[in-house]
Amino acid sequence: MRFAIYGTGGMGREVAPIAADQLVAEEISYLSDDRPDIVFVDDSENAPTVCNGLPVISFRQLQSSEHRTRKIIAAVGDGRIRKKIEDRCIAADLQIASLTAKTARIFGGVAVGAGSVLCDFTTVTSNIKIGKSFQANVYSYVMHDCVIGDYVTFAPRVCCNGNVHIGDFAYVGAGAMFIQGTRDRPLIIGEGAVVGMGAVVLKSVAPYTVVVGNPARLVKTLHRPD
Amino acid sequence: MRFAIYGTGGMGREVAPIAADQLVAEEISYLSDDRPDIVFVDDSENAPTVCNGLPVISFRQLQSSEHRTRKIIAAVGDGRIRKKIEDRCIAADLQIASLTAKTARIFGGVAVGAGSVLCDFTTVTSNIKIGKSFQANVYSYVMHDCVIGDYVTFAPRVCCNGNVHIGDFAYVGAGAMFIQGTRDRPLIIGEGAVVGMGAVVLKSVAPYTVVVGNPARLVKTLHRPD
Amino acid sequence: MRFAIYGTGGMGREVAPIAADQLVAEEISYLSDDRPDIVFVDDSENAPTVCNGLPVISFRQLQSSEHRTRKIIAAVGDGRIRKKIEDRCIAADLQIASLTAKTARIFGGVAVGAGSVLCDFTTVTSNIKIGKSFQANVYSYVMHDCVIGDYVTFAPRVCCNGNVHIGDFAYVGAGAMFIQGTRDRPLIIGEGAVVGMGAVVLKSVAPYTVVVGNPARLVKTLHRPD
Ligand SMILES: CC(=O)SCCNC(=O)CCNC(=O)[C@H](O)C(C)(C)COP(=O)(O)OP(=O)(O)OC[C@H]1O[C@@H](n2cnc3c(N)ncnc32)[C@H](O)[C@@H]1OP(=O)(O)O
Ligand SMILES: CC(=O)SCCNC(=O)CCNC(=O)[C@H](O)C(C)(C)COP(=O)(O)OP(=O)(O)OC[C@H]1O[C@@H](n2cnc3c(N)ncnc32)[C@H](O)[C@@H]1OP(=O)(O)O
Ligand SMILES: CC(=O)SCCNC(=O)CCNC(=O)[C@H](O)C(C)(C)COP(=O)(O)OP(=O)(O)OC[C@H]1O[C@@H](n2cnc3c(N)ncnc32)[C@H](O)[C@@H]1OP(=O)(O)O
Ligand SMILES: O=c1ccn([C@@H]2O[C@H](COP(=O)(O)OP(=O)(O)O)[C@@H](O)[C@H]2O)c(=O)[nH]1
Ligand SMILES: O=c1ccn([C@@H]2O[C@H](COP(=O)(O)OP(=O)(O)O)[C@@H](O)[C@H]2O)c(=O)[nH]1
Ligand SMILES: O=c1ccn([C@@H]2O[C@H](COP(=O)(O)OP(=O)(O)O)[C@@H](O)[C@H]2O)c(=O)[nH]1
Numbered sequence: 001m002r003f004a005i006y007g008t009g010g011m012g013r014e015v016a017p018i019a020a021d022q023l024v025a026e027e028i029s030y031l032s033d034d035r036p037d038i039v040f041v042d043d044s045e046n047a048p049t050v051c052n053g054l055p056v057i058s059f060r061q062l063q064s065s066e067h068r069t070r071k072i073i074a075a076v077g078d079g080r081i082r083k084k085i086e087d088r089c090i091a092a093d094l095q096i097a098s099l100t101a102k103t104a105r106i107f108g109g110v111a112v113g114a115g116s117v118l119c120d121f122t123t124v125t126s127n128i129k130i131g132k133s134f135q136a137n138v139y140s141y142v143m144h145d146c147v148i149g150d151y152v153t154f155a156p157r158v159c160c161n162g163n164v165h166i167g168d169f170a171y172v173g174a175g176a177m178f179i180q181g182t183r184d185r186p187l188i189i190g191e192g193a194v195v196g197m198g199a200v201v202l203k204s205v206a207p208y209t210v211v212v213g214n215p216a217r218l219v220k221t222l223h224r225p226d
Numbered sequence: 227m228r229f230a231i232y233g234t235g236g237m238g239r240e241v242a243p244i245a246a247d248q249l250v251a252e253e254i255s256y257l258s259d260d261r262p263d264i265v266f267v268d269d270s271e272n273a274p275t276v277c278n279g280l281p282v283i284s285f286r287q288l289q290s291s292e293h294r295t296r297k298i299i300a301a302v303g304d305g306r307i308r309k310k311i312e313d314r315c316i317a318a319d320l321q322i323a324s325l326t327a328k329t330a331r332i333f334g335g336v337a338v339g340a341g342s343v344l345c346d347f348t349t350v351t352s353n354i355k356i357g358k359s360f361q362a363n364v365y366s367y368v369m370h371d372c373v374i375g376d377y378v379t380f381a382p383r384v385c386c387n388g389n390v391h392i393g394d395f396a397y398v399g400a401g402a403m404f405i406q407g408t409r410d411r412p413l414i415i416g417e418g419a420v421v422g423m424g425a426v427v428l429k430s431v432a433p434y435t436v437v438v439g440n441p442a443r444l445v446k447t448l449h450r451p452d
Numbered sequence: 453m454r455f456a457i458y459g460t461g462g463m464g465r466e467v468a469p470i471a472a473d474q475l476v477a478e479e480i481s482y483l484s485d486d487r488p489d490i491v492f493v494d495d496s497e498n499a500p501t502v503c504n505g506l507p508v509i510s511f512r513q514l515q516s517s518e519h520r521t522r523k524i525i526a527a528v529g530d531g532r533i534r535k536k537i538e539d540r541c542i543a544a545d546l547q548i549a550s551l552t553a554k555t556a557r558i559f560g561g562v563a564v565g566a567g568s569v570l571c572d573f574t575t576v577t578s579n580i581k582i583g584k585s586f587q588a589n590v591y592s593y594v595m596h597d598c599v600i601g602d603y604v605t606f607a608p609r610v611c612c613n614g615n616v617h618i619g620d621f622a623y624v625g626a627g628a629m630f631i632q633g634t635r636d637r638p639l640i641i642g643e644g645a646v647v648g649m650g651a652v653v654l655k656s657v658a659p660y661t662v663v664v665g666n667p668a669r670l671v672k673t674l675h676r677p678d
Contacts, residue, residue: 010596010614010632013578017559052560052578103557105329105346107243108278120557120575123346123364126239126278138575138593141364141382144236156593157611157629159383159400161423162236174611175629175652177383177401177424180236197613198629198652198666200401200424214424214440214666331555331572333469335504349572349590352465352504367590367608370462385609385626387649388462403609403627403650406462426627426650440650440666 001026002037003097004062004070006085008051011135012040015075015117016054018101025102039067063092071097074115074133079151079169080225082133086115096133113150131168145183155197167191167207177201192222227252228263229323230288230296232311234277237361238266241301241343242280244327251328265293289318297323300341300359305377305395306451308359312341322359339376357394371409381423393417393433403427418448453478454489455549456514456522458537460503463587464492467527467569468506470553477554491519515544523549526567526585531603531621532677534585538567548585565602583620597635607649619643619659629653644674 003019005012019038040047040056047056061067072089074082074096086096098112101120106112110124113132118124123141130142131150140158142148149168154160158172163181166172166189176199181187189195190207200214210220229245231238245264266273266282273282287293298315300308300322312322324338327346336350339358344350349367356368357376366384368374375394380386384398389407392398392415402425407413415421416433426440436446455471457464471490492499492508499508513519524541526534526548538548550564553572562576565584570576575593582594583602592610594600601620606612610624615633618624618641628651633639641647642659652666662672 013561013596014559017578103329103555107240109239121347121573125364126243138577139365139591143382144239156595156613157383157609159423161382161400174613174631175401175627179400179423197611197631197654202423212667215438329555333466335465347573351590352469365591369608370465383609385649387608387626401627405626405649428649441664 001097002070004039004041004057004067004072005054006041006072006074006089007076008040008042008044008047008056009076011077012042012075013052014119014137015073015099016040016052018099018117018119019073021102022099039070041072059088062089062094068094071095073097073099073117075117077135077153077155079133079135079153079171082115082135083151083169086133119156137174143180145186147186149191163187164189167193171195173197173199192224194220194222227323228296230265230267230283230293230298231280232267232298232300232315233302234266234268234270234273234282235302237303238268238301239278240345241299241325242266242278244325244343244345245299247328248325265296267298285314288315288320294320297321299323299325299343301343303361303379303381305359305361305379305397308341308361309377312359345382363400369406371412373412375417389413390415393419397421399423399425418450420446420448453549454522456491456493456509456519456524457506458493458524458526458541459528460492460494460496460499460508461528463529464494464527465504466571466589467525467551468492468504470551470569470571471525473554474551491522493524511540514541514546520546523547525549525551525569527569529587529605529607531585531587531605531623534567534587535603538585571608589626595632597638599638601643615639616641619645623647625649625651644676646672646674 005016074085096115098116100118103120104118104122106124107126109127112130115133117135119138121139122136130148133151136154137156140154142160143162145163147165153171155174157175159177161180163186164178165186169192172195174197176195178201188204192208193205194210196212199216201216208222231242300311322341324342326344329346330344331349333352335353338356341359343361345364347365348362356374359377362380363382366380368386369388371389373391377395379397381400383401385403387406389412390404391412395418398421400423402421404427414430418434419431420436422438425442427442434448457468526537548567550568552570555572556570557575559578561579564582567585569587571590573591574588582600585603588606589608592606594612595614597615599617605623607626609627611629613632615638616630617638621644624647626649628647630653640656644660645657646662648664651668653668660674
């Protein structure tokens with residue numbers, strides 16, 4: 001397995017070591033014959049050519065025969081940008097990978113879509129359905145019977161208790177907590193909702209709204225993307 | 227060791243994998259000769275006959291010669307129900323087990339009663355006394371010099387700092403935090419107290435009261451059970 | 453490696469097991485030939501002579517030929533006291549150690565000064581600079597591009613997101629969270645600032661002030677030490 005980490009921002013630089021661990025776990029040398037098996041990809045003109053010891057290539061280079069067998073991780077915190085990057089890669093016939101840190105815990109009856117990143121100390125317990133390109137930053141957990149959409153982002157330490165349903169593109173800030181729902185009445189976090197860092201969410205959250213605080217209250221309504 | 231996980235609810239389904247890990251750690255095959263060493267027990271008429279691949283038996287079947295050597299884990303979040311289940315099992319001469327997830331950390335000078343479940347990424351540090359049937363959900367921690375009663379329940383991510391004393395049947399919501407006490411003046415959480423998800427507890431909490439918020443404040447007084 | 457854990461308080465008793473783990477990791481027997489490789493040091497007249505099975509010695513004994521090759525960990529939660537202890541040890545030509553729990557995760561491009569203690573389940577990700585005598589209690593994390601001064605203390609479960617700069621002697625309470633800064637505009641926590649347990653910090657914090665709450669607000673201004 002050879003990886004391409006898309007993005008040299010904070011998230012990219014935190015995801016690359018997880019990819020390295022995964023290569024080690026697969027007993028493939030991280031830096032065999034001086035040609036690293038991990039590269040970064042970045043579209044910015046200001047991107048460095050080397051980042052934390054790994055080469056940074058362009059999207060054009062990624063499509064070359066030298067690199068196009070790499071599996072791609074869209075390693076940016078914004079779910080819309082992950083979608084854009086992944087769609088472009090898929091259109092170019094490239095493949096999307098998933099990463100699971102070696103300290104992550106996943107129990108049974110769990111389905112996770114392509115492109116997911118489960119960072120260190122994350123937990124996904126039993127009977128859970130998660131869509132494409134889910135990003136769970138360090139210490140985040142998802143408990144029993146949750147259903148999570150596509151391109152959902154959990155900052156570090158998110159507490160997603162049982163029977164919570166989360167819509168596509170929702171963003172959940174660090175340390176935010178969801179009270180459990182029930183099978184008949186799940187707690188529902190709407191599509192594109194934003195949950196502030198440290199929010200203590202006791203009630204369902206409407207799509208494209210922002211909630212913050214303890215207990216969480218509405219502070220903003222967002223424009224729906226076209 | 228053969229286990230019976232009492233309850234097929236959210237907690238039961240999250241505890242069964244810990245039991246499986248413990249069997250693996252003891253090098254006993256989880257599914258040897260097609261007869262799983264783990265079964266669920268459930269008293270509900272609506273309980274399935276198979277849950278996450280494991281058989282679900284009744285309390286009557288549990289007492290049969292085929293099953294009565296199993297060690298029992300009362301895997302429900304409500305401490306009063308755990309007591310009821312455990313008392314009934316003990317009256318039927320069955321044995322109670324304890325479970326410790328493989329990622330849990332326990333330091334020295336710690337005494338924990340029977341029936342405890344320490345889930346993944348929990349920590350119990352030094353010089354701590356914990357009663358019967360303690361349930362510490364994922365990421366919860368208990369620090370130095372704490373004293374915890376019987377049938378206490380910690381939801382995920384509870385922060386129990388040093389020198390906190392917690393009474394029997396207390397329930398602590400996800401992510402709740404207790405400020406440290408001192409040896410001479412511990413922080414005291416009364417019997418049957420309920421601490422809301424995300425509460426930041428700076429002062430002792432009276433028995434059978436509910437506190438929530440940052441900082442935590444009283445919101446309800448509960449009826450004491452008879 | 454032989455250790456001397458300075459302080460038999462809560463922190464000392466929680467740090468000693470990390471030192472023991474580190475000895476085991478280095479395949480040095482914890483209790484070889486009945487002479488423990490770990491001792492406590494405590495200046496208090498009321499200190500016990502044995503603590504959790506390990507001898508407690510005085511600073512004078514620490515300087516004796518029997519003990520002076522030990523590496524020292526100032527294991528107290530107060531950064532000013534750690535400085536005092538370390539300065540005195542360095543003046544006596546003794547050496548300061550650092551400890552990293554076996555479950556801690558440290559990524560690349562990280563520089564950490566002498567005397568640090570990274571407790572269980574802590575994470576330090578990529579491109580981070582940390583000064584002397586940093587103490588990160590259980591579950592605390594430091595994310596990309598943070599810069600942390602000397603004698604900084606993190607209680608358990610601190611959430612330090614990307615691009616946060618923290619001054620010398622700052623104390624961060626359990627479960628407190630910092631919103632991320634940017635490369636050009638880091639979030640700044642001033643020297644000697646105190647952040648309350650559970651605080652949700654959205655704005656920079658002035659030196660020698662105390663903030664608490666969600667969102668965090670100023671509650672006190674402290675006297676600067678001379
Ligand atoms: C490794 C990493 O770094 S991963 C990144 C981790 N970072 C996070 O989780 C941060 C998540 N982001 C937040 O919490 C943001 O504050 C957001 C998204 C909720 C809101 O951002 P904005 O839309 O810019 O809102 P804005 O800053 O204008 O705040 C609006 C109001 O809500 C309040 N507010 C904003 N965020 C929060 C919060 N997390 N908790 C409490 N109050 C908040 C503000 O104080 C402001 O109140 P006011 O109108 O009374 O002054
Ligand atoms: C895997 C798993 O799922 S494990 C389960 C994890 N889940 C938890 O930890 C949830 C713990 N439960 C709670 O926090 C509950 O809200 C309880 C137990 C504190 C209170 O429940 P109830 O008795 O039903 O209280 P109720 O919902 O009527 O709330 C009473 C008041 O307190 C407020 N409140 C309730 N809980 C909280 C909370 N956690 N934080 C802040 N405010 C709260 C309510 O908004 C309400 O205020 P109001 O009167 O101004 O409207
Ligand atoms: C293993 C271990 O045990 S590690 C230790 C972990 N412990 C911690 O993290 C605790 C950190 N300490 C705190 O949070 C403390 O309360 C401090 C340092 C912020 C303040 O302590 P003090 O200076 O004694 O402040 P004091 O208790 O007088 O409180 C001042 C005000 O702030 C409020 N307050 C204090 N701390 C907090 C807090 N964490 N959250 C919300 N409000 C708080 C008080 O209620 C009080 O409000 P009031 O004036 O309206 O009554
Ligand atoms: O279509 C895109 C969008 C973003 N990026 C890169 O992804 C990184 C995002 O970094 P940022 O710090 O903004 O976000 P984070 O890593 O914190 O999610 C930057 O290097 C961008 O140049 C990119 O290559 N292509
Ligand atoms: O005396 C009892 C009480 C409860 N249960 C079962 O325990 C489970 C509890 O599940 P629930 O989702 O209510 O609670 P949780 O698992 O979240 O604690 C249910 O299947 C109940 O039928 C039982 O078998 N006997
Ligand atoms: O200069 C000093 C300061 C403190 N201590 C010891 O360090 C411990 C500090 O314990 P405390 O419970 O006050 O703090 P914590 O361990 O919680 O940080 C006590 O045994 C003190 O006697 C010491 O030996 N020399």
